[in-house]
Structure formats: structure tokens, C-alpha cells
Amino acid sequence: MLTRRRDVLLAAGAAVALSLGPARAEDTVKIGLIVPMTGGQASTGKQIDNAVKLYMQQHGDTVAGKKIDVILKDDAAIPDNTKRIAQELIVNDKVNFIAGFGVTPAALAAAPLATQAKIPEVVMAAGTSIITEKSPYIARTSFTLAQSSTIIADWAVKNGIKKVATLTSDYAPGNDALNFFREHFTAGGGQIVEEVKVPLQNPDFAPFLQRMKDAKPDAMFVFVPAGQGGNFMKQYAERGLDKAGIKVIGPGDVMDDDLLNDMGDAALGTVTAHIYSAAHPSAMNKEFVAAYKKAYNNRPGFMAVGGYDGIHLIYEALKKTGGKTDGDALIEAMKGMKWESPRGPISIDPETRDIVQNVYIRKVEKVDGELYNVEFQTFEAVKDSGKTKK
Amino acid sequence: MTSVLTNLFDGVAYGMLLFVLACGLAVTLGLMNFVNLAHGAFAMAGGYVCAVLVNHTGWPFFAALPLAFVSSAVIGVALERTLYRHLYTRSHLDQVLFSIGLVFMSVAAVDYIMGSSRIFIKLPAALEGQFDVFGVGIDRYRLMIVVICGLLTAALQLVLARTRFGSRLRAAVDDPRAASGLGINVPQVFAFTFAFGCGLAGLGGALSAEILGLDPYFPLKFMIYFLIVVTVGGSSSITGPFLASLLLGIGDVAGKYYVPKMGPFVIYTIMIVILIWRPNGLFGRTVTR
Amino acid sequence: MTTPADVGYHARQHARWHWSEIAFWVLVLACAFCFPSRYLIMTDIVRLALFALSLDLILGYSGIVSLGHAAFFGVGAYSAGLLSLHGIITEPVIALVVAGLAAMVLGFLTSFLVIRGVDLTRLMVTLGIALLLEALAERFSNITGGTDGLQGIEMQPILGIFAFDMFGKVGFFYSLAVLFLLFLLARRIVHSPFGLSLRAIKNNPLRAAAVGIPVNRRLIAIYTVAAFYAGIAGALFTQTTSLASLDVFAFEKSADLMLVLVIGGTGYLYGGLIGALVFRMLQEVFQTITPQYWLFWIGLVLIVMVLVGRTRIHRWALFLPNLVIRQFAGRRAVVALSDNEAP
Secondary structure (H helix, E strand, O other): OHHHHHHHHHHHHHHHHHHHHHHHOOOEEEEEEEEOOOOOOHHHHHHHHHHHHHHHHHHOOEEOOEEEEEEEEEOOOOHHHHHHHHHHHHHOOOOOEEEEOOOHHHHHHHHHHHHHHOOOEEEOOOOOHHHHHOOOOEEEOOOOHHHHHHHHHHHHHHOOOOEEEEEEEOOHHHHHHHHHHHHHHHHOOOEEEEEEEEOOOOOOOHHHHHHHHHHOOOEEEEEOOOOOHHHHHHHHHHOOOOOOOOEEEEEHHHHOHHHHOOOOHHHOOOEEEEOOOOOOOOHHHHHHHHHHHHHHOOOOOHHHHHHHHHHHHHHHHHHHHOOOOOHHHHHHHHOOOEEEEOOEEEEEOOOOOOEEEEEEEEEEEEEOOEEEEEEEEEEEEEOOOOOOOO | OHHHHHHHHHHHHHHHHHHHHHHHHHHHHHHOOOOOOOHHHHHHHHHHHHHHHHHHOOOOHHHHHHHHHHHHHHHHHHHHHHOHHHHOOOOHHHHHHHHHHHHHHHHHHHHHHHOOOOEOOOOOHHHOOEEEEOOEEEEHHHHHHHHHHHHHHHHHHHHHHHOHHHHHHHHHHHOHHHHHHOOOOHHHHHHHHHHHHHHHHHHHHHHHHHHHOEOOOHHHHHHHHHHHHHHHHOOOOOHHHHHHHHHHHHHHHHHHHHOHHHHHHHHHHHHHHHHHHOOOOOOOOOOOO | OOOHHHHHHHHHHHHOOOHHHHHHHHHHHHHHHHOHHHHHHHHHHHHHHHHHHHHHHHHHHHOOOOOOOHHHHHHHHHHHHHHHHOOOOOOHHHHHHHHHHHHHHHHHHHHHHHOOOOHHHHHHHHHHHHHHHHHHHHHOHHHHOHHHOEOOOOOOOEOOOEOOOOOOHHHHHHHHHHHHHHHHHHHHHHHOHHHHHHHHHHHOHHHHHHOOOOHHHHHHHHHHHHHHHHHHHHHHHHHHHOOEOHHHHOHHHHHHHHHHHHHHOOOOOHHHHHHHHHHHHHHHHHHHHOOOOHHHHHHHHHHHHHHHOHHHHHHHHHHHHHHHHHHHHOOOOOOOOOHHHOO
């Protein structure tokens, strides 16, 4: 009991110290952007960093009379780094937001800090459902795997796919993808003939693919994190799975736009469900893709869009509070916010603070000699179905 | 049954690839007694040279492969003459510190120049896909690897065993002082060998882009595999590392196929058991150097 | 050359507290009070220092190289995490010791594998053990949380009095106290007859065996002790961050540790402490300047360090302190290390 009281006192002390902190820097708002800039997940961090910079170029670095100061930090996707960096940003730099988070463990590691310090944590990449439940100060602008996996499962059932083998990366998002897919797919009468979980750091897919091939399914459901899709598709083609008539379906991570064009023709015809395609036919997206290409000489992927929308959410929340940086007010302002993103109309669910967005079924096609995910069916305003049932 | 053969073939191809990548390290570590953890950096250099030539300047893949070899060898000889040379007599710890430093620099430099995404080399259509031999699926690309690496291994063995250079190298390694007394230019022999090892790594890097994936973290990711090949194989000849590579390749592929969840476990257990059983490697010398 | 009595005299002389050592610890304590906003990074340094101290015991004093020291760090980290997560032992200090003992048991068991073979074999066997444990931890993800790590660890107050706070103040002083105590113990060990026999083994195992030192038993003993130290460092890591993930076993962790110790110098106990400080500060500075390409500059520093020579750098670094000390005491305070300390 005594210790409980001490805890409360300390937390209160921390809160006081923190609320006093920003007051000193009256006219700047600091955002701690924690993403992996080195290590295996580096491309995620770079896309987010690029998108944030691009947004700030386009929209200026002042909002509601406050100057926005983004402090970029590299956590190499290692959760204890994330935690230490977040803690230092909060305590020393007195940031008003923490944002980024390339992988789920990183986002989870920072969650208690957001709660303790009462500052918003904007998740721009990590895609496991539970993240937003871990702190009332978390809002997400990326996606959850439940969103895309359930939809592709339903689509597969409707389109005559009966037997599926699954290949997923063995970590939280991969398991999420697998579980939601399995649930919806088997409920619809489909059968899963083979389940393989591959280690996250995995150089050679060939033996796993051989196993898939020998299981002779109609299609294989694939989830690998952003960045590994290219390697996967190469080996898929090399192994002759395309010739054997085994289609690839899955959440769109495997067909990440920034790698898609290098995957070769084997990727043609792959059907995935995802939240963003660089080929999304809206004026806003065309402009975004053109600006991104001009600035970084590469196509933006869904990670870039997550970053772009994340910083947008921060800007809009600040506008709504009139520049006030009180954490509760900011997270309140974020709830229910709606806007048009390069990926289409999106909003923040007022109850779960998770993103609500369209999920598109897309097929890889050649457009002007380049490979694109062309959207052909839209599921509107999909909520995250992966939240714990209350 | 056919899947067993396919797996065996995949394993052999993977092992051969590892051998080409690591045999340069077997020379520097085993013969010259220099702990060169930066070996993977030379492989990466070759891979990126090949990728740039093929993807951006439109060179044919087979023309770019020798160039990957040459460029890595040139980088190797340049570094050997300027930096490595001074460290042959230093302690192993100094060598570790130095070569890790080199790895760090190469990782960041490649990241800066080429970006952090994984890159691929555009292959000629003839190398894509599989064909069937009595129902056994054979990848064209892997078949090419087996052929190239097999030829290289045979050539290496011949050079080491039969040529004048080979005997000079063996002499220089066995007893540098006596060898230089016999008029062998030991530093030159070492420099040449080092460069050749780097060149092989470069070639291996170019070949492995398709299978292992090429990104700036290549030297760090595969450092352990190279070390395993060299220690398990022992350093008295190139046969040891060759067999160790095959064992590692087949073990890795079979482990992933038959016990997907225990894959890495298999490799490390094999390695520890072999090293406990024969501390100097499968074909190591009994005398410790 | 000397009679046994002389050896004893020299050993005692050597084991006496030098006043520069006292100055070092006073300085450390001063840092703790001077930079109240930097507790987290300082905790990190203290943890790394303890970990490096552990490696120094086997590398610097008995000549066993290891690229897999993270195995013990990881076992300590997961033990502490699981003990707290399942409420088995909630008091951090006891949990710390238990976690250390768990690592110690593993150290004892694996020591039989490690004492065989030469340097390179030892490097690979130790590395293999760490990788094996990492694979195991990944495989049994229902216990360890797999790639996602152990989530939701909540630490109870130390001794029931000091609760861990968000600024890391309690965590820091806790870690520092543990480091200091274990340092005292290590100092006692290396200056004991046991420690002297280890040095004899390091210098020449054959000769050591000839004068009647049970080489293998001594090596097993020190390896086990070192494992205990590493386990404690790992447990401290879990307790101060409330996290344990697969990275605790990672090869990078062992490799970084090696760098730390080599930078600081082996075989005088302070090497790990100084190395940890220098390495982390370098990392911090470069990461602030360029979050993306900091590896490059770290690499450059390492290369320059080797080319210039560590001995020379140590001499330069000690130039000023020595100058001051000579003014007051008329002698050199700290002698730069010889370069042949490595195995």
C-alpha cells in the first residue's frame, strides 16, 4: 500500500515536471521521431523519415503559431533502445509527441512511457492489433494486419480458393495475420493444408517454398515484413511455384511498392488486400507520388504513407487545440478525426484510437512498363477487427 | 523421394555458394593467421558492382560477374597494401577491432551510396525458373551456381597443389622465414593471395544476391556463416572448408524443410558438436599454430 | 628470481588501493550527481561496464576469448524477467542474485566445452552456444515471448523501499551499487592467490601445469564466476528497462562487448569500465549527429585506434592525469598498458 502511494506520487511528480517542461519552450512543439534507421528494418525508418520531411516541406513547419521541431532518433528496431530513447526524449528534450515505431515490440516498449508522461504516441508503422490497447495515449496511422488479412480471407473464399498453405514471419504481426486469416478462411469453408512460420531474419526462403510446393495448395497466404517481399517473390518464381499454379495472396506487405518494380514478371497477377497502392487513382495520391519521387527518386510505399498521415494527424491535432500541447487535449483532438489521405479517406476511431480506412483488393499489373498494384475492389471504412472482445 | 533430391540439390548449391564466399577467409584466417571479419564487405562490394553494371548500365550478367571479381580483388589489394599489411604481426584482438571497424564503415558507406533497401540483379531469362529431371525440380540459377563453383573449386585445388605459385604459397605459410630465405617474395605472395580471396568473395557476393539478398548489412549478417565454414572445415587445405560448406548448406536446407521451427538450432548444434569432437576443425592440423 | 615471501609482498603491494582508483570512483559518483538528466544513458554505461568486467575476468586474466558472452547476459535477463513476470520472486535484489546464479549454472556446464581447443575454436563454440540459446528462446516463444520479447514486466521496489522511477534515478544508483560491490569482489578475486594462478595460466598454461596449478579446474572456476557476473548484468538490464527481448542473446551484443573491452584495455579491471564509457559516448555523439550513418564514424574511430595503437592512445589519455599526479606525489599514477596483453 505504501509503495502504491509512492508510485502515485512519483507519477504525479513526473507529470508535473513534464507539464512544466514544455512551458519553457513556449513557441516550439517537439516531436520525437523514433524509427529504425540502421539494421534490417532500415528501409521502414527511411520511408517514414522521408515522408515526414516531405510533409513539412509542403505544409511549412509552423502550426497554430508553434514551430515544429522533429528530433529524429535511430532505434535499430531493438525495443530496449526504443525505450531508452523515448525516455530520454521525454525527460531531457521534453518532447510533446513520440512518433514512428518500426516494429511492434518497439511500439509496445514505449507505451508505458506515453501513459506515464501523458503524451501522445503516434504509431506510424507497427501493425499488431494490441498496440493501441496498451496505452490510452496511442493513436495509429498505419494499419493493422487484422484489417487486411480478414478481407483477403473473405475474398479468397468467394473466389474459389479452397486449399491454402500459409507462410508467415514468426513474430507478432505475422501471427496476427495468420490467425485472422485462418479464422475467416476456415469459417468460410476453406482448408489450410500447411502452416509454416519462418524466422524473422531469414536469408533463404527456398526450403520453405519447396515445402509449400509439395503441399500442392490452390494458393499460398504470405506475410513477410516490409523489405523482404522482393526476396520472397524472386525465390517464388525461381522455385516455379507460379508455373505450378500456386497463387500468392496475402496482406499487401509482401507487394510493398518500393520494391515491387524489381520483383520481375513473376509478381504479375498476385492478388493482395492492402491499404495503400502507389497506383491509387486519386488526384491527391498522384501529387503525393510525384512529389515523393521527385524528392527521393523512388516510389513511396505504405510505410511512407503511414508517416505522412502520422505527421498530418499531429498537425491537425495541434490546430484543433490551438497550439496547446496538453497530452490529454491532443489525444482527445485526434479521436474521430477524418481526412483525405493519399491512400483514400481515413479516420481515427474515437473508441480505439486506431485507424479506420478503406481496404483495397489489388492485382499486380503492368502500367506504362512498370509493375503496380492496381486496385479493383474496395471495402470501405474497415475498422480493426482484432481488438480484444469486450 | 523427389523432394529429398531437390532439397539435396538446393543444399549443395547453397553450400557451394558459401564456399566461394568464405574460402578467401579460409586463406586469410587459416593460412595467414589474420582474423579478417571484414571478409563479407568484399563480397558485398562485388555484389553491388555487379548490380550497378547490370541494372543501370545494361551489361549482360555473365560479363558483369568477372568484373565483380576484379573490382573486389582491386579493393582487396589496395587495402592490403595500405592497411592490412601493418596488422599481420598485431594481436588478434587488434585485428578484430580493425576489421569490425572496416565492416561498420562499409555498411554505412553502402547505405549512403546505394540506399538501405535490398537490391536485386536483373537476370537473363535463361536463368529463371526450374526444369525437371526425372521429376526432380532443378533451379536453373542454382544449377549455374553449382557449375561455376564446382569449376572454381577444382581450379583452386589444381593451382594450390600443382603450380609453382601454389607451392610458394604453401611454403610461405608453413614457414615464412625459411620461404623468404629461399627467395620467395612472401609479402607479394600474401598480397596476391589476399586479393584473390577477396575477388572470390566478390564473385560470391554477385552470385548470392539472388539467393541471400543483397543489402548493406550483408557483411554483418553472414559473418557468422563464414566463420562457421572456416572453423568447422579447418584450415590445412581447401577441402576442409569445402566439405564444411556443403555440410552447412545441406544441413541448413534440410533443417528448414523438415523441421522448419528448429532450423537454426540444427546448424549450431552440428557446429558445436564438431568443434568439441575436433577442436581444429574436420580437417585441421593437429598442431596448433 | 624471487623468493615466495617476495611474491607475497609484491602481490600485496599491488592489491593495495591506489589513490587514483579512489579518485576514479569519486569521479563516477560525482557524475551521478552532476548529470541528473542523463541517468538512463549512465545506467546503460554502468550495465555495459559490469558486462565488460565479466569478460575481462576471463579474457584479461585467464586468456579465454569469447564471442558468445551474451549467452549469460541473456539467461540472466530472461531469468529476472520471468521471475518477476510470474511473481515468483518479486524483490529485485533477491531476483538479481537468483538470475545471476542461473547464468552461473549455465556457465559451469558450458565451461567444459569452452576450455577445450584454441582461440578460434573457443570463439566459435562460445558464439555457437549464444546463438543456440537465441534459437531456443525464439523456438519456445510461449515462454519467452519470441521475437516480441517479454512484455508487461512490472518491477517491485528494491528492498520494498525504493521504487523504480521514470527518470531512471533509482535504477541508476541501484546499478551503480551493484557494479561497485561486484567490482570489489572481482578486485579481491584477481589479487588473491587464485587470481595470480590464473595469470600464470594465461601467460603459459604448460608452465602453469608444471608448477602444479590445476589448469582446467581454475579455468572452469573463473569461467563460472564470469558467467555469474554477466548474468547479473543481464538481470540488471531487465530490471531497469522492464524488458527482455531476443536481442539480449544477439551476436552484436557479444561483439560490442569485445569492442568495449579492447578499447578500454584488458587485464586491469578498469578497462571495461572506461571502455564502456568511451564506446557509449562515441555512439551517442555520432547518433545525435547522424542517426543514419553513425556506424561509419564508429568504424573510422576503431580503425584509427588500431593504426595509432592502443598503447599510445592510453598514454595520451593518461598524460594529463599523470602530469598532475607527478606534481603532487612525484610518481606516475597509472601506467599505460603494454600491447601484448592480448591472447
